[in-house]
Amino acid sequence: MNSASAPRVLVIDDEMQIRRFLDIGLRAEGYQVLQAATAAEGLALAATQSPDLIILDIGLPDREGHEVLAELRQWSNVPVMMLSVRDSESQKVRALDHGANDYVTKPFGIQELMARLRVLLRSRAATPMAEVPPRYDDGHLVIDQVHREVLLDGEPVALTRKEYAVLALLLRHAGRVVSQQQLLREVWGATHVQDTHYLRIVVGRLRQKLGDDPAAPRWLKTEPGVGYRFLAGETD
Template identity: 80%
Template sequence: MTSAAPRILVIDDEPQIRRFLDIGLRAEGYEVLLAATAAEGLALAAMRTPDLVILDIGLPDMEGHAVLAELRQWSQLPVLMLSVRDAESEKVCALDHGANDYMTKPFGIQELMARLRALLRNRPGEPERPPRYDDGRLVVDLARREVSLDGVPLALTRKEYAVLALLLHHAGRVVTQQQLLREVWGPTHVGDSQYLRIVIGKLRQKLGEDPANPRWLKTEPGVGHRFLVN
């Protein structure tokens, strides 16, 4: 880390979670701010300008969803929500209302760090991601609308390319089914999840992916999809 290490604000009422995250984040070189309540967290967010917020849903003085709504009135900084609630509806609600990612407790510190890195790469104020993705195998040239795998061009339909490009634009983050359907098929098709299932299946087939062990396209069951940054 450089001297300008990202500043992470943790808003969680569980002392053991705050301590766990404080130790883990500082070990990775992050600057850490800790808050046990929504009021304290919102005050720190306003005064200390963190680069990212880790927000628990179950806070004693205000629901995490309400904290997120208040935060989104004046800031677009990345927010990763934590909860013991693993219901799909909770995840969809959080993501649809402005959260950038969602993790269920208990969670592994390495997965958390990977998700933080992905969110911080796209934080406001940084240069935009170049219009080309190349990990040595998969190449997506967004400017030319060309996709190749291991040097072989892939013939994608317009919908397949649109879904891949949208996921790549939000690389490392969950994009909900509703958002994908709304942006690729239009607002009248947000309930037509079968369209998305078919396109994701075709993309996986053309990428040679094993759905059980994906290299690029990870499904968050009942919530959405994520482009994995390799």
């Protein structure tokens, strides 16, 4: 494969030896390689460099890899292979539940990792998924998913973690209805899928902070009895 068309792999790991090992192995197979030693660097590269696959370590110095994966999944469907020294079933299940595509335990053999990587890239090519831009900006509302910032007419909007999570999830599915059950499951967890009053309270607060009139919504539209939809510039 020529360098221009070679898949781009982002390695997020704080161990220099691991990054060097993967850089040599990946480049020998013809891949382009990006490297980050922290979660912040990795998320910034993921947002600006559009990697075809990410290799993500769970134990990062500034944030846990599970948190990085959960944030990444708010705006990207890029395949993610998790790395960890923890070989427990619960860690693997947690990673997969948060949206990881594969899980490799350190130490690992480069040939096995390459084989798994090829499977993920083939799967991505066979079922391409639309990417949500990490920054939404319609001239009034800005949602920056890399820095987790929301601005309204240039002024920062202070959101709670749940408020931001609901907004980001609706943006990820912009133009489509997201059911109450899906929102509750992904933001509050599987044990809260019947707690619709939680969701009503959070959406109400979001509308208040964004100045969004439910009778004539600009961004957050209620689909009665079903869920909510982010309008993303639509006119109703």
